[in-house]
Amino acid sequence: MNIEVLLTEAEIAEEFAESIAARDLPEKFFYWTPQSVKAWEALAARSEECLKGTWESLAARAADLTKPFGKRVPVISFGAGDGLKDRTLLRSLAGAGREVKYFPVDASQQLLETACAGAEDDDIEALGIKADISSPMHVVLAADVSEAPRLFLMVGNTLGGFDPMDQIRHVADCVKKGDILIVDTNLHPGVPVTPTEEQRRFVFAPLAAAGVLTDDGELDFTERPDDRLDGMFMLTRRFIASRDLRLLVAGHEISVARGERILLNFRYLFTAEAFRWLLTGHAGLRIVGEIPSADGKIMTAVCIKA
Ligand SMILES: C[S@@+](CC[C@H](N)C(=O)[O-])C[C@H]1O[C@@H](n2cnc3c(N)ncnc32)[C@H](O)[C@@H]1O
Structure with missing residues:
Protein backbone atom coordinates (compact mmCIF):
# COMPACT_ATOMS: atom_id res chain seq x y z
CA MET A 1 0.00 0.00 0.00
CA ASN A 2 1.40 3.40 -1.01
CA ILE A 3 0.69 6.46 1.10
CA GLU A 4 2.44 9.78 0.67
CA VAL A 5 2.54 11.75 3.93
CA LEU A 6 2.23 15.56 4.01
CA LEU A 7 0.75 15.48 7.52
CA THR A 8 2.36 13.16 10.08
CA GLU A 9 0.70 11.41 13.03
CA ALA A 10 3.05 13.30 15.39
CA GLU A 11 1.81 16.63 13.93
CA ILE A 12 -1.83 15.56 14.35
CA ALA A 13 -1.25 14.46 17.98
CA GLU A 14 0.44 17.77 18.82
CA GLU A 15 -2.32 19.77 17.12
CA PHE A 16 -4.96 17.73 18.96
CA ALA A 17 -3.48 18.74 22.33
CA GLU A 18 -3.22 22.39 21.18
CA SER A 19 -6.83 22.34 19.98
CA ILE A 20 -8.14 20.94 23.29
CA ALA A 21 -6.11 23.61 25.09
CA ALA A 22 -7.64 26.26 22.78
CA ARG A 23 -11.14 24.78 23.37
CA ASP A 24 -11.71 24.45 19.63
CA LEU A 25 -11.54 21.07 17.84
CA PRO A 26 -11.31 21.12 14.03
CA GLU A 27 -13.03 18.57 11.79
CA LYS A 28 -10.06 16.27 11.18
CA PHE A 29 -9.99 15.04 14.79
CA PHE A 30 -13.46 13.56 14.38
CA TYR A 31 -12.03 10.77 12.18
CA TRP A 32 -8.65 10.31 13.83
CA THR A 33 -9.02 7.54 16.43
CA PRO A 34 -10.54 4.06 15.89
CA GLN A 35 -13.40 5.13 18.20
CA SER A 36 -14.13 8.17 16.02
CA VAL A 37 -13.97 6.10 12.84
CA LYS A 38 -16.45 3.62 14.31
CA ALA A 39 -18.82 6.44 15.34
CA TRP A 40 -18.55 8.03 11.89
CA GLU A 41 -19.21 4.72 10.12
CA ALA A 42 -22.40 4.25 12.14
CA LEU A 43 -23.47 7.79 11.20
CA ALA A 44 -22.54 7.43 7.52
CA ALA A 45 -24.44 4.14 7.19
CA ARG A 46 -27.69 6.13 7.53
CA SER A 47 -27.09 8.24 4.43
CA GLU A 48 -25.57 5.42 2.31
CA GLU A 49 -28.99 3.96 1.44
CA CYS A 50 -30.42 7.34 0.32
CA LEU A 51 -27.33 7.97 -1.81
CA LYS A 52 -27.32 4.58 -3.52
CA GLY A 53 -29.30 5.93 -6.50
CA THR A 54 -27.06 9.00 -6.80
CA TRP A 55 -23.91 6.91 -6.99
CA GLU A 56 -25.40 4.34 -9.33
CA SER A 57 -26.43 7.19 -11.60
CA LEU A 58 -22.95 8.75 -11.44
CA ALA A 59 -21.34 5.36 -12.08
CA ALA A 60 -23.56 4.83 -15.13
CA ARG A 61 -22.46 8.23 -16.52
CA ALA A 62 -18.80 8.10 -15.43
CA ALA A 63 -17.34 6.69 -18.65
CA ASP A 64 -19.24 9.20 -20.80
CA LEU A 65 -18.45 12.14 -18.55
CA THR A 66 -14.74 11.39 -18.71
CA LYS A 67 -14.67 10.49 -22.43
CA PRO A 68 -12.61 13.62 -23.28
CA PHE A 69 -9.94 12.40 -20.79
CA GLY A 70 -8.89 9.58 -23.15
CA LYS A 71 -7.81 6.24 -21.71
CA ARG A 72 -6.36 7.45 -18.44
CA VAL A 73 -8.59 8.71 -15.62
CA PRO A 74 -6.96 10.06 -12.44
CA VAL A 75 -9.48 10.29 -9.60
CA ILE A 76 -8.51 12.60 -6.72
CA SER A 77 -10.88 12.45 -3.76
CA PHE A 78 -10.60 15.22 -1.14
CA GLY A 79 -11.70 13.86 2.27
CA ALA A 80 -12.10 10.39 0.75
CA GLY A 81 -12.94 8.68 4.04
CA ASP A 82 -13.19 4.91 3.55
CA GLY A 83 -13.61 5.49 -0.20
CA LEU A 84 -16.81 3.46 -0.34
CA LYS A 85 -18.68 5.92 -2.59
CA ASP A 86 -15.60 6.55 -4.73
CA ARG A 87 -15.30 2.82 -5.43
CA THR A 88 -18.65 2.79 -7.25
CA LEU A 89 -17.17 5.22 -9.78
CA LEU A 90 -13.75 3.59 -9.90
CA ARG A 91 -15.26 0.17 -10.66
CA SER A 92 -17.49 1.57 -13.36
CA LEU A 93 -14.57 3.37 -15.04
CA ALA A 94 -12.32 0.31 -14.81
CA GLY A 95 -15.18 -1.83 -16.18
CA ALA A 96 -15.35 0.52 -19.18
CA GLY A 97 -11.70 -0.30 -19.90
CA ARG A 98 -10.20 2.94 -18.58
CA GLU A 99 -6.84 3.12 -16.82
CA VAL A 100 -7.94 4.42 -13.43
CA LYS A 101 -5.54 5.74 -10.84
CA TYR A 102 -7.05 6.58 -7.48
CA PHE A 103 -5.70 9.25 -5.12
CA PRO A 104 -7.67 9.36 -1.88
CA VAL A 105 -6.69 12.44 0.17
CA ASP A 106 -7.46 12.39 3.89
CA ALA A 107 -6.00 13.25 7.30
CA SER A 108 -7.17 9.96 8.82
CA GLN A 109 -4.56 7.20 8.51
CA GLN A 110 -7.12 4.49 9.25
CA LEU A 111 -9.63 5.71 6.65
CA LEU A 112 -6.88 6.29 4.08
CA GLU A 113 -5.65 2.71 4.52
CA THR A 114 -9.22 1.44 4.07
CA ALA A 115 -9.71 3.54 0.91
CA CYS A 116 -6.43 2.33 -0.63
CA ALA A 117 -7.02 -1.31 0.34
CA GLY A 118 -10.56 -1.19 -1.12
CA ALA A 119 -9.30 0.12 -4.47
CA GLU A 120 -6.51 -2.46 -4.54
CA ASP A 121 -9.04 -5.24 -3.87
CA ASP A 122 -10.69 -4.07 -7.09
CA ASP A 123 -7.29 -4.15 -8.88
CA ILE A 124 -7.20 -0.38 -9.13
CA GLU A 125 -3.88 1.36 -8.59
CA ALA A 126 -4.04 3.66 -5.58
CA LEU A 127 -1.77 6.24 -3.98
CA GLY A 128 -3.12 7.62 -0.71
CA ILE A 129 -2.21 11.19 0.25
CA LYS A 130 -2.23 11.95 3.95
CA ALA A 131 -2.79 15.68 4.02
CA ASP A 132 -4.68 18.49 5.68
CA ILE A 133 -7.21 19.76 3.17
CA SER A 134 -7.91 22.84 5.31
CA SER A 135 -4.47 23.97 4.15
CA PRO A 136 -4.65 25.57 0.66
CA MET A 137 -1.05 24.42 0.09
CA HIS A 138 -1.92 20.77 0.82
CA VAL A 139 -4.93 21.00 -1.51
CA VAL A 140 -2.66 22.25 -4.33
CA LEU A 141 0.00 19.60 -3.62
CA ALA A 142 -2.62 16.85 -3.60
CA ALA A 143 -4.23 18.10 -6.83
CA ASP A 144 -0.83 18.27 -8.52
CA VAL A 145 -0.33 14.53 -8.01
CA SER A 146 -1.62 14.21 -11.56
CA GLU A 147 -1.89 16.49 -14.57
CA ALA A 148 -5.26 17.64 -15.96
CA PRO A 149 -7.68 16.25 -16.98
CA ARG A 150 -8.59 14.86 -13.56
CA LEU A 151 -11.78 13.81 -11.85
CA PHE A 152 -11.98 15.50 -8.44
CA LEU A 153 -14.41 14.34 -5.77
CA MET A 154 -15.41 16.10 -2.56
CA VAL A 155 -18.41 14.18 -1.29
CA GLY A 156 -20.22 12.90 1.79
CA ASN A 157 -20.81 16.52 2.93
CA THR A 158 -17.05 16.94 3.34
CA LEU A 159 -17.29 20.58 2.21
CA GLY A 160 -19.77 21.34 5.03
CA GLY A 161 -17.11 20.49 7.64
CA PHE A 162 -15.05 23.55 6.63
CA ASP A 163 -15.80 27.19 6.01
CA PRO A 164 -17.41 26.50 2.62
CA MET A 165 -16.76 30.00 1.23
CA ASP A 166 -12.99 29.53 1.66
CA GLN A 167 -12.78 25.79 1.05
CA ILE A 168 -14.66 25.72 -2.25
CA ARG A 169 -12.39 28.48 -3.59
CA HIS A 170 -9.27 26.48 -2.64
CA VAL A 171 -10.64 23.43 -4.41
CA ALA A 172 -12.02 25.37 -7.41
CA ASP A 173 -8.60 27.02 -7.89
CA CYS A 174 -7.24 23.53 -8.65
CA VAL A 175 -9.96 22.75 -11.20
CA LYS A 176 -8.40 23.47 -14.60
CA LYS A 177 -9.90 23.34 -18.08
CA GLY A 178 -10.85 19.72 -18.79
CA ASP A 179 -11.11 18.70 -15.11
CA ILE A 180 -14.38 17.64 -13.49
CA LEU A 181 -15.38 18.18 -9.84
CA ILE A 182 -18.17 16.23 -8.17
CA VAL A 183 -19.21 17.88 -4.90
CA ASP A 184 -22.24 17.46 -2.65
CA THR A 185 -24.00 19.08 0.27
CA ASN A 186 -26.69 18.28 2.80
CA LEU A 187 -29.66 20.50 2.08
CA HIS A 188 -31.25 22.52 4.85
CA PRO A 189 -34.59 20.87 5.69
CA GLY A 190 -36.30 24.19 6.40
CA VAL A 191 -36.81 23.40 10.10
CA PRO A 192 -34.17 23.20 12.87
CA VAL A 193 -32.21 19.93 12.78
CA THR A 194 -32.57 17.64 15.81
CA PRO A 195 -29.37 15.67 16.53
CA THR A 196 -29.62 11.88 16.46
CA GLU A 197 -27.93 9.55 18.97
CA GLU A 198 -25.37 8.62 16.26
CA GLN A 199 -24.52 12.31 15.76
CA ARG A 200 -24.07 12.80 19.49
CA ARG A 201 -21.76 9.78 19.70
CA PHE A 202 -19.80 11.00 16.67
CA VAL A 203 -19.16 14.49 18.06
CA PHE A 204 -18.32 13.15 21.51
CA ALA A 205 -15.75 10.57 20.31
CA PRO A 206 -12.66 12.89 20.23
CA LEU A 207 -13.47 14.07 23.75
CA ALA A 208 -13.72 10.46 24.89
CA ALA A 209 -10.25 9.90 23.35
CA ALA A 210 -9.01 12.71 25.63
CA GLY A 211 -10.50 10.97 28.67
CA VAL A 212 -13.79 12.90 28.96
CA LEU A 213 -16.74 10.84 30.23
CA THR A 214 -20.33 11.36 29.03
CA ASP A 215 -21.43 12.59 32.45
CA ASP A 216 -18.57 15.13 32.64
CA PHE A 270 -27.52 24.99 2.28
CA THR A 271 -30.67 25.58 0.34
CA ALA A 272 -30.28 24.32 -3.26
CA GLU A 273 -30.15 27.92 -4.56
CA ALA A 274 -27.43 28.94 -2.09
CA PHE A 275 -25.34 25.86 -2.96
CA ARG A 276 -25.65 26.62 -6.69
CA TRP A 277 -24.50 30.20 -6.09
CA LEU A 278 -21.59 29.03 -3.91
CA LEU A 279 -20.32 26.84 -6.76
CA THR A 280 -20.98 29.24 -9.63
CA GLY A 281 -21.17 32.90 -8.48
CA HIS A 282 -18.64 32.45 -5.68
CA ALA A 283 -16.21 29.76 -6.88
CA GLY A 284 -16.38 30.36 -10.64
CA LEU A 285 -17.48 26.83 -11.56
CA ARG A 286 -20.16 25.75 -14.02
CA ILE A 287 -22.67 23.11 -12.96
CA VAL A 288 -23.20 20.59 -15.76
CA GLY A 289 -25.29 18.11 -13.79
CA GLU A 290 -27.27 17.91 -10.56
CA ILE A 291 -28.40 14.73 -8.83
CA PRO A 292 -30.79 14.86 -5.85
CA SER A 293 -30.67 11.97 -3.36
CA ALA A 294 -33.70 9.66 -3.11
CA ASP A 295 -34.93 11.46 0.03
CA GLY A 296 -34.22 14.93 -1.41
CA LYS A 297 -31.88 15.75 1.51
CA ILE A 298 -28.58 15.73 -0.39
CA MET A 299 -27.66 17.47 -3.63
CA THR A 300 -24.72 16.31 -5.73
CA ALA A 301 -23.35 18.61 -8.43
CA VAL A 302 -21.07 17.83 -11.36
CA CYS A 303 -18.96 20.91 -12.13
CA ILE A 304 -16.37 22.12 -14.60
CA LYS A 305 -14.35 25.33 -14.85
CA ALA A 306 -16.63 28.12 -16.11
C1 LIG B 1 -17.82 13.62 6.13
S1 LIG B 1 -16.46 12.56 5.86
C2 LIG B 1 -16.76 12.08 4.17
C3 LIG B 1 -15.98 10.87 3.74
C4 LIG B 1 -16.26 10.33 2.34
N1 LIG B 1 -15.94 11.28 1.31
C5 LIG B 1 -17.68 9.83 2.20
O1 LIG B 1 -18.39 10.35 1.34
O2 LIG B 1 -18.06 8.92 2.91
C6 LIG B 1 -15.14 13.75 5.78
C7 LIG B 1 -13.77 13.17 5.51
O3 LIG B 1 -12.83 14.26 5.45
C8 LIG B 1 -11.69 13.94 6.23
N2 LIG B 1 -11.16 15.20 6.78
C9 LIG B 1 -11.73 16.01 7.71
N3 LIG B 1 -10.95 17.07 7.94
C10 LIG B 1 -9.85 16.92 7.16
C11 LIG B 1 -8.70 17.70 6.95
N4 LIG B 1 -8.50 18.86 7.57
N5 LIG B 1 -7.78 17.24 6.06
C12 LIG B 1 -7.98 16.06 5.41
N6 LIG B 1 -9.06 15.29 5.56
C13 LIG B 1 -10.00 15.72 6.42
C14 LIG B 1 -12.17 13.02 7.30
O4 LIG B 1 -11.11 12.23 7.81
C15 LIG B 1 -13.25 12.23 6.58
O5 LIG B 1 -12.73 11.08 5.99
Whole structure:
Protein backbone atom coordinates (compact mmCIF):
# COMPACT_ATOMS: atom_id res chain seq x y z
CA MET A 1 0.00 0.00 0.00
CA ASN A 2 1.40 3.40 -1.01
CA ILE A 3 0.69 6.46 1.10
CA GLU A 4 2.44 9.78 0.67
CA VAL A 5 2.54 11.75 3.93
CA LEU A 6 2.23 15.56 4.01
CA LEU A 7 0.75 15.48 7.52
CA THR A 8 2.36 13.16 10.08
CA GLU A 9 0.70 11.41 13.03
CA ALA A 10 3.05 13.30 15.39
CA GLU A 11 1.81 16.63 13.93
CA ILE A 12 -1.83 15.56 14.35
CA ALA A 13 -1.25 14.46 17.98
CA GLU A 14 0.44 17.77 18.82
CA GLU A 15 -2.32 19.77 17.12
CA PHE A 16 -4.96 17.73 18.96
CA ALA A 17 -3.48 18.74 22.33
CA GLU A 18 -3.22 22.39 21.18
CA SER A 19 -6.83 22.34 19.98
CA ILE A 20 -8.14 20.94 23.29
CA ALA A 21 -6.11 23.61 25.09
CA ALA A 22 -7.64 26.26 22.78
CA ARG A 23 -11.14 24.78 23.37
CA ASP A 24 -11.71 24.45 19.63
CA LEU A 25 -11.54 21.07 17.84
CA PRO A 26 -11.31 21.12 14.03
CA GLU A 27 -13.03 18.57 11.79
CA LYS A 28 -10.06 16.27 11.18
CA PHE A 29 -9.99 15.04 14.79
CA PHE A 30 -13.46 13.56 14.38
CA TYR A 31 -12.03 10.77 12.18
CA TRP A 32 -8.65 10.31 13.83
CA THR A 33 -9.02 7.54 16.43
CA PRO A 34 -10.54 4.06 15.89
CA GLN A 35 -13.40 5.13 18.20
CA SER A 36 -14.13 8.17 16.02
CA VAL A 37 -13.97 6.10 12.84
CA LYS A 38 -16.45 3.62 14.31
CA ALA A 39 -18.82 6.44 15.34
CA TRP A 40 -18.55 8.03 11.89
CA GLU A 41 -19.21 4.72 10.12
CA ALA A 42 -22.40 4.25 12.14
CA LEU A 43 -23.47 7.79 11.20
CA ALA A 44 -22.54 7.43 7.52
CA ALA A 45 -24.44 4.14 7.19
CA ARG A 46 -27.69 6.13 7.53
CA SER A 47 -27.09 8.24 4.43
CA GLU A 48 -25.57 5.42 2.31
CA GLU A 49 -28.99 3.96 1.44
CA CYS A 50 -30.42 7.34 0.32
CA LEU A 51 -27.33 7.97 -1.81
CA LYS A 52 -27.32 4.58 -3.52
CA GLY A 53 -29.30 5.93 -6.50
CA THR A 54 -27.06 9.00 -6.80
CA TRP A 55 -23.91 6.91 -6.99
CA GLU A 56 -25.40 4.34 -9.33
CA SER A 57 -26.43 7.19 -11.60
CA LEU A 58 -22.95 8.75 -11.44
CA ALA A 59 -21.34 5.36 -12.08
CA ALA A 60 -23.56 4.83 -15.13
CA ARG A 61 -22.46 8.23 -16.52
CA ALA A 62 -18.80 8.10 -15.43
CA ALA A 63 -17.34 6.69 -18.65
CA ASP A 64 -19.24 9.20 -20.80
CA LEU A 65 -18.45 12.14 -18.55
CA THR A 66 -14.74 11.39 -18.71
CA LYS A 67 -14.67 10.49 -22.43
CA PRO A 68 -12.61 13.62 -23.28
CA PHE A 69 -9.94 12.40 -20.79
CA GLY A 70 -8.89 9.58 -23.15
CA LYS A 71 -7.81 6.24 -21.71
CA ARG A 72 -6.36 7.45 -18.44
CA VAL A 73 -8.59 8.71 -15.62
CA PRO A 74 -6.96 10.06 -12.44
CA VAL A 75 -9.48 10.29 -9.60
CA ILE A 76 -8.51 12.60 -6.72
CA SER A 77 -10.88 12.45 -3.76
CA PHE A 78 -10.60 15.22 -1.14
CA GLY A 79 -11.70 13.86 2.27
CA ALA A 80 -12.10 10.39 0.75
CA GLY A 81 -12.94 8.68 4.04
CA ASP A 82 -13.19 4.91 3.55
CA GLY A 83 -13.61 5.49 -0.20
CA LEU A 84 -16.81 3.46 -0.34
CA LYS A 85 -18.68 5.92 -2.59
CA ASP A 86 -15.60 6.55 -4.73
CA ARG A 87 -15.30 2.82 -5.43
CA THR A 88 -18.65 2.79 -7.25
CA LEU A 89 -17.17 5.22 -9.78
CA LEU A 90 -13.75 3.59 -9.90
CA ARG A 91 -15.26 0.17 -10.66
CA SER A 92 -17.49 1.57 -13.36
CA LEU A 93 -14.57 3.37 -15.04
CA ALA A 94 -12.32 0.31 -14.81
CA GLY A 95 -15.18 -1.83 -16.18
CA ALA A 96 -15.35 0.52 -19.18
CA GLY A 97 -11.70 -0.30 -19.90
CA ARG A 98 -10.20 2.94 -18.58
CA GLU A 99 -6.84 3.12 -16.82
CA VAL A 100 -7.94 4.42 -13.43
CA LYS A 101 -5.54 5.74 -10.84
CA TYR A 102 -7.05 6.58 -7.48
CA PHE A 103 -5.70 9.25 -5.12
CA PRO A 104 -7.67 9.36 -1.88
CA VAL A 105 -6.69 12.44 0.17
CA ASP A 106 -7.46 12.39 3.89
CA ALA A 107 -6.00 13.25 7.30
CA SER A 108 -7.17 9.96 8.82
CA GLN A 109 -4.56 7.20 8.51
CA GLN A 110 -7.12 4.49 9.25
CA LEU A 111 -9.63 5.71 6.65
CA LEU A 112 -6.88 6.29 4.08
CA GLU A 113 -5.65 2.71 4.52
CA THR A 114 -9.22 1.44 4.07
CA ALA A 115 -9.71 3.54 0.91
CA CYS A 116 -6.43 2.33 -0.63
CA ALA A 117 -7.02 -1.31 0.34
CA GLY A 118 -10.56 -1.19 -1.12
CA ALA A 119 -9.30 0.12 -4.47
CA GLU A 120 -6.51 -2.46 -4.54
CA ASP A 121 -9.04 -5.24 -3.87
CA ASP A 122 -10.69 -4.07 -7.09
CA ASP A 123 -7.29 -4.15 -8.88
CA ILE A 124 -7.20 -0.38 -9.13
CA GLU A 125 -3.88 1.36 -8.59
CA ALA A 126 -4.04 3.66 -5.58
CA LEU A 127 -1.77 6.24 -3.98
CA GLY A 128 -3.12 7.62 -0.71
CA ILE A 129 -2.21 11.19 0.25
CA LYS A 130 -2.23 11.95 3.95
CA ALA A 131 -2.79 15.68 4.02
CA ASP A 132 -4.68 18.49 5.68
CA ILE A 133 -7.21 19.76 3.17
CA SER A 134 -7.91 22.84 5.31
CA SER A 135 -4.47 23.97 4.15
CA PRO A 136 -4.65 25.57 0.66
CA MET A 137 -1.05 24.42 0.09
CA HIS A 138 -1.92 20.77 0.82
CA VAL A 139 -4.93 21.00 -1.51
CA VAL A 140 -2.66 22.25 -4.33
CA LEU A 141 0.00 19.60 -3.62
CA ALA A 142 -2.62 16.85 -3.60
CA ALA A 143 -4.23 18.10 -6.83
CA ASP A 144 -0.83 18.27 -8.52
CA VAL A 145 -0.33 14.53 -8.01
CA SER A 146 -1.62 14.21 -11.56
CA GLU A 147 -1.89 16.49 -14.57
CA ALA A 148 -5.26 17.64 -15.96
CA PRO A 149 -7.68 16.25 -16.98
CA ARG A 150 -8.59 14.86 -13.56
CA LEU A 151 -11.78 13.81 -11.85
CA PHE A 152 -11.98 15.50 -8.44
CA LEU A 153 -14.41 14.34 -5.77
CA MET A 154 -15.41 16.10 -2.56
CA VAL A 155 -18.41 14.18 -1.29
CA GLY A 156 -20.22 12.90 1.79
CA ASN A 157 -20.81 16.52 2.93
CA THR A 158 -17.05 16.94 3.34
CA LEU A 159 -17.29 20.58 2.21
CA GLY A 160 -19.77 21.34 5.03
CA GLY A 161 -17.11 20.49 7.64
CA PHE A 162 -15.05 23.55 6.63
CA ASP A 163 -15.80 27.19 6.01
CA PRO A 164 -17.41 26.50 2.62
CA MET A 165 -16.76 30.00 1.23
CA ASP A 166 -12.99 29.53 1.66
CA GLN A 167 -12.78 25.79 1.05
CA ILE A 168 -14.66 25.72 -2.25
CA ARG A 169 -12.39 28.48 -3.59
CA HIS A 170 -9.27 26.48 -2.64
CA VAL A 171 -10.64 23.43 -4.41
CA ALA A 172 -12.02 25.37 -7.41
CA ASP A 173 -8.60 27.02 -7.89
CA CYS A 174 -7.24 23.53 -8.65
CA VAL A 175 -9.96 22.75 -11.20
CA LYS A 176 -8.40 23.47 -14.60
CA LYS A 177 -9.90 23.34 -18.08
CA GLY A 178 -10.85 19.72 -18.79
CA ASP A 179 -11.11 18.70 -15.11
CA ILE A 180 -14.38 17.64 -13.49
CA LEU A 181 -15.38 18.18 -9.84
CA ILE A 182 -18.17 16.23 -8.17
CA VAL A 183 -19.21 17.88 -4.90
CA ASP A 184 -22.24 17.46 -2.65
CA THR A 185 -24.00 19.08 0.27
CA ASN A 186 -26.69 18.28 2.80
CA LEU A 187 -29.66 20.50 2.08
CA HIS A 188 -31.25 22.52 4.85
CA PRO A 189 -34.59 20.87 5.69
CA GLY A 190 -36.30 24.19 6.40
CA VAL A 191 -36.81 23.40 10.10
CA PRO A 192 -34.17 23.20 12.87
CA VAL A 193 -32.21 19.93 12.78
CA THR A 194 -32.57 17.64 15.81
CA PRO A 195 -29.37 15.67 16.53
CA THR A 196 -29.62 11.88 16.46
CA GLU A 197 -27.93 9.55 18.97
CA GLU A 198 -25.37 8.62 16.26
CA GLN A 199 -24.52 12.31 15.76
CA ARG A 200 -24.07 12.80 19.49
CA ARG A 201 -21.76 9.78 19.70
CA PHE A 202 -19.80 11.00 16.67
CA VAL A 203 -19.16 14.49 18.06
CA PHE A 204 -18.32 13.15 21.51
CA ALA A 205 -15.75 10.57 20.31
CA PRO A 206 -12.66 12.89 20.23
CA LEU A 207 -13.47 14.07 23.75
CA ALA A 208 -13.72 10.46 24.89
CA ALA A 209 -10.25 9.90 23.35
CA ALA A 210 -9.01 12.71 25.63
CA GLY A 211 -10.50 10.97 28.67
CA VAL A 212 -13.79 12.90 28.96
CA LEU A 213 -16.74 10.84 30.23
CA THR A 214 -20.33 11.36 29.03
CA ASP A 215 -21.43 12.59 32.45
CA ASP A 216 -18.57 15.13 32.64
CA GLY A 217 -20.71 17.64 30.77
CA GLU A 218 -23.39 18.41 28.20
CA LEU A 219 -23.43 18.54 24.42
CA ASP A 220 -25.14 21.56 22.93
CA PHE A 221 -26.21 21.74 19.25
CA THR A 222 -27.13 25.16 17.83
CA GLU A 223 -28.12 26.19 14.35
CA ARG A 224 -27.95 29.68 12.92
CA PRO A 225 -28.02 31.30 9.50
CA ASP A 226 -24.66 32.54 8.21
CA ASP A 227 -25.11 36.22 7.31
CA ARG A 228 -22.64 36.00 4.43
CA LEU A 229 -25.04 34.07 2.21
CA ASP A 230 -28.80 33.79 2.22
CA GLY A 231 -29.66 30.07 2.48
CA MET A 232 -26.39 29.03 4.20
CA PHE A 233 -26.75 27.66 7.76
CA MET A 234 -24.16 26.66 10.33
CA LEU A 235 -24.79 23.88 12.82
CA THR A 236 -22.40 24.25 15.77
CA ARG A 237 -21.74 21.71 18.52
CA ARG A 238 -20.25 22.52 21.92
CA PHE A 239 -19.32 20.58 25.01
CA ILE A 240 -19.98 22.35 28.32
CA ALA A 241 -18.11 20.90 31.30
CA SER A 242 -20.32 20.30 34.33
CA ARG A 243 -17.35 19.69 36.64
CA ASP A 244 -13.63 20.54 36.74
CA LEU A 245 -11.69 18.18 34.45
CA ARG A 246 -8.01 17.25 34.16
CA LEU A 247 -7.25 15.72 30.78
CA LEU A 248 -4.08 14.02 29.62
CA VAL A 249 -3.74 14.65 25.88
CA ALA A 250 -0.66 13.49 23.93
CA GLY A 251 1.44 13.86 27.07
CA HIS A 252 0.06 17.31 27.97
CA GLU A 253 -2.06 17.83 31.07
CA ILE A 254 -4.94 20.20 30.31
CA SER A 255 -7.39 21.55 32.89
CA VAL A 256 -10.94 22.41 31.88
CA ALA A 257 -12.94 24.25 34.55
CA ARG A 258 -16.60 23.61 35.29
CA GLY A 259 -18.75 25.73 32.95
CA GLU A 260 -16.04 26.03 30.27
CA ARG A 261 -16.99 25.32 26.65
CA ILE A 262 -15.12 23.34 24.03
CA LEU A 263 -16.17 24.07 20.45
CA LEU A 264 -16.59 20.85 18.49
CA ASN A 265 -16.77 20.50 14.71
CA PHE A 266 -19.48 22.33 12.79
CA ARG A 267 -21.54 21.53 9.72
CA TYR A 268 -22.80 23.82 7.00
CA LEU A 269 -26.13 23.18 5.32
CA PHE A 270 -27.52 24.99 2.28
CA THR A 271 -30.67 25.58 0.34
CA ALA A 272 -30.28 24.32 -3.26
CA GLU A 273 -30.15 27.92 -4.56
CA ALA A 274 -27.43 28.94 -2.09
CA PHE A 275 -25.34 25.86 -2.96
CA ARG A 276 -25.65 26.62 -6.69
CA TRP A 277 -24.50 30.20 -6.09
CA LEU A 278 -21.59 29.03 -3.91
CA LEU A 279 -20.32 26.84 -6.76
CA THR A 280 -20.98 29.24 -9.63
CA GLY A 281 -21.17 32.90 -8.48
CA HIS A 282 -18.64 32.45 -5.68
CA ALA A 283 -16.21 29.76 -6.88
CA GLY A 284 -16.38 30.36 -10.64
CA LEU A 285 -17.48 26.83 -11.56
CA ARG A 286 -20.16 25.75 -14.02
CA ILE A 287 -22.67 23.11 -12.96
CA VAL A 288 -23.20 20.59 -15.76
CA GLY A 289 -25.29 18.11 -13.79
CA GLU A 290 -27.27 17.91 -10.56
CA ILE A 291 -28.40 14.73 -8.83
CA PRO A 292 -30.79 14.86 -5.85
CA SER A 293 -30.67 11.97 -3.36
CA ALA A 294 -33.70 9.66 -3.11
CA ASP A 295 -34.93 11.46 0.03
CA GLY A 296 -34.22 14.93 -1.41
CA LYS A 297 -31.88 15.75 1.51
CA ILE A 298 -28.58 15.73 -0.39
CA MET A 299 -27.66 17.47 -3.63
CA THR A 300 -24.72 16.31 -5.73
CA ALA A 301 -23.35 18.61 -8.43
CA VAL A 302 -21.07 17.83 -11.36
CA CYS A 303 -18.96 20.91 -12.13
CA ILE A 304 -16.37 22.12 -14.60
CA LYS A 305 -14.35 25.33 -14.85
CA ALA A 306 -16.63 28.12 -16.11
C1 LIG B 1 -17.82 13.62 6.13
S1 LIG B 1 -16.46 12.56 5.86
C2 LIG B 1 -16.76 12.08 4.17
C3 LIG B 1 -15.98 10.87 3.74
C4 LIG B 1 -16.26 10.33 2.34
N1 LIG B 1 -15.94 11.28 1.31
C5 LIG B 1 -17.68 9.83 2.20
O1 LIG B 1 -18.39 10.35 1.34
O2 LIG B 1 -18.06 8.92 2.91
C6 LIG B 1 -15.14 13.75 5.78
C7 LIG B 1 -13.77 13.17 5.51
O3 LIG B 1 -12.83 14.26 5.45
C8 LIG B 1 -11.69 13.94 6.23
N2 LIG B 1 -11.16 15.20 6.78
C9 LIG B 1 -11.73 16.01 7.71
N3 LIG B 1 -10.95 17.07 7.94
C10 LIG B 1 -9.85 16.92 7.16
C11 LIG B 1 -8.70 17.70 6.95
N4 LIG B 1 -8.50 18.86 7.57
N5 LIG B 1 -7.78 17.24 6.06
C12 LIG B 1 -7.98 16.06 5.41
N6 LIG B 1 -9.06 15.29 5.56
C13 LIG B 1 -10.00 15.72 6.42
C14 LIG B 1 -12.17 13.02 7.30
O4 LIG B 1 -11.11 12.23 7.81
C15 LIG B 1 -13.25 12.23 6.58
O5 LIG B 1 -12.73 11.08 5.99
